[in-house]
Amino acid sequence: MRFIADFHIHSKYSHATSKYMDLLALATWGQLKGIMMMGTGDFTHPLWQQELKQHLQEAEPGLFELTPKHHKHVESKVYTSCKAMQRFMLTAEVSTIFKRNGRCYKTHTIILAPSFQAVEKISKELSKIGNIAADGRPILGCDIKEIVKIALDASPDCMVIPAHIWTPWFGMLGSKSGFDSIYDCFEELTEHIYAIETGLSSNFLMNAQISELDKFTLLCNSDAHSVQKLGREANIMDTELSYFGITDALKKNDPKQLVAGIEFFPERGKYYGDGHRACNVYLTPQETLDHKSICPSCHKTVTIGVHNRVNELADRTQQQASMYVRKHYQIVPLLDILSFHIGMSETSKRVQKMYHQMLQEIGSEFTILLTAPLEHIAQVSNKNIAHSIDALRRGDVTITPGYDGVYGQIRF
Numbered sequence: 001m002r003f004i005a006d007f008h009i010h011s012k013y014s015h016a017t018s019k020y021m022d023l024l025a026l027a028t029w030g031q032l033k034g035i036m037m038m039g040t041g042d043f044t045h046p047l048w049q050q051e052l053k054q055h056l057q058e059a060e061p062g063l064f065e066l067t068p069k070h071h072k073h074v075e076s077k078v079y080t081s082c083k084a085m086q087r088f089m090l091t092a093e094v095s096t097i098f099k100r101n102g103r104c105y106k107t108h109t110i111i112l113a114p115s116f117q118a119v120e121k122i123s124k125e126l127s128k129i130g131n132i133a134a135d136g137r138p139i140l141g142c143d144i145k146e147i148v149k150i151a152l153d154a155s156p157d158c159m160v161i162p163a164h165i166w167t168p169w170f171g172m173l174g175s176k177s178g179f180d181s182i183y184d185c186f187e188e189l190t191e192h193i194y195a196i197e198t199g200l201s202s203n204f205l206m207n208a209q210i211s212e213l214d215k216f217t218l219l220c221n222s223d224a225h226s227v228q229k230l231g232r233e234a235n236i237m238d239t240e241l242s243y244f245g246i247t248d249a250l251k252k253n254d255p256k257q258l259v260a261g262i263e264f265f266p267e268r269g270k271y272y273g274d275g276h277r278a279c280n281v282y283l284t285p286q287e288t289l290d291h292k293s294i295c296p297s298c299h300k301t302v303t304i305g306v307h308n309r310v311n312e313l314a315d316r317t318q319q320q321a322s323m324y325v326r327k328h329y330q331i332v333p334l335l336d337i338l339s340f341h342i343g344m345s346e347t348s349k350r351v352q353k354m355y356h357q358m359l360q361e362i363g364s365e366f367t368i369l370l371t372a373p374l375e376h377i378a379q380v381s382n383k384n385i386a387h388s389i390d391a392l393r394r395g396d397v398t399i400t401p402g403y404d405g406v407y408g409q410i411r412f
């Protein structure tokens with residue numbers, strides 16, 4: 001079955017996450033966005049885990065749907081044009097901070113689990129290490145290799161996936177607190193790692209510059225902290241509809257089943273370039289080199305972004321890497337496009353009205369961005385918006401890169 005999947009999201013129990021991120025909102029917005037398979041996020045949090053157990057029932061092996069009672073609440077909120085099947089997979093993210101060989105490492109890791117039994121076992125073990133009730137994404141003072149062991153002990157079918165591997169502070173390969181290779185991090189446990197998450201600031205091409213990453217499935221996920229951000233990255237898959245069908249495709253890195261990645265433009269990621277947010281200083285990797293990594297404004301070391309870090313670890317040029325890249329789309333959330341053309345913020349009444357009108361008359365956001373006929377889009381919105389979606393589909397956009405926590409800007 002062909003579907004769009006987003007494995008990494010957070011619930012209202014995670015730090016800095018919208019209080020509206022509950023299961024009903026996720027199921028509603030999954031349909032409006034066109035994401036059929038969504039991670040639950042945060043399964044380690046006791047209250048969220050309780051909600052998951054109350055609201056979900058197993059639909060296929062290892063995949064869950066809302067119970068009929070809760071499904072009813074969602075049905076009335078989804079436009080007929082967007083109504084679709086909706087499934088959840090039990091997922092969580094943990095933050096580990098640990099010392100190895102006298103150095104401090106910080107990593108974020110996603111865990112996929114096939115059952116509530118596995119989820120309970122993982123929670124029980126993690127609660128011995130740290131306070132899992134403090135945050136939907138718990139912070140644990142233990143080596144990441146311990147997490148792999150705990151997950152695989154809970155169930156051999158669990159998967160451990162390094163999250164947003166390039167972000168400077170919490171990425172497995174990040175410039176500030178990461179390793180120089182996946183093997184350096186997981187050592188003898190590397191054979192249990194099958195997939196990695198590219199994160200918003202890197203794309204398939206950048207990852208293909210590091211030959212070690214060839215053997216890992218590259219996943220694109222939103223890491224959404226609010227419903228609007230769901231699916232800002234996602235995966236088009238074609239697998240048997242079950243936890244095992246999906247994880248089997250991830251383990252095999254099978255291009256037939258991993259149809260395409262849907263990527264954020266990496267330059268728009270807030271850690272793409274080098275620089276200092278407070279000093280308003282953006283540097284390209286070459287400029288950073290010229291300045292010996294010193295900020296020309298405050299004379300302290302600049303934050304090294306993903307572009308620079310990829311260059312540092314790369315053993316292929318972009319041109320050499322291009323032959324290793326599988327199919328992908330680069331997108332911009334529809335609200336950004338509408339906001340650009342209407343000249344008002346994403347939350348403004350005019351932008352919101354247009355957004356919902358398009359969903360109602362055309363279909364889900366992914367349908368609009370990827371496949372809907374341009375004439376239909378023009379009819380419902382206007383010619384300029386249809387033109388921008390066309391430009392997006394052709395990759396014809398200009399981007400001012402993001403850096404040190406500042407998002408990049410896009411122009412059509």
Ligand SMILES: [Zn+2]
Pocket residue numbers: 093108163164170
């Ligand atoms: Zn994270």
Ligand SMILES: [Zn+2]
Pocket residue numbers: 276278279281295296297298299300
């Ligand atoms: Zn500075």
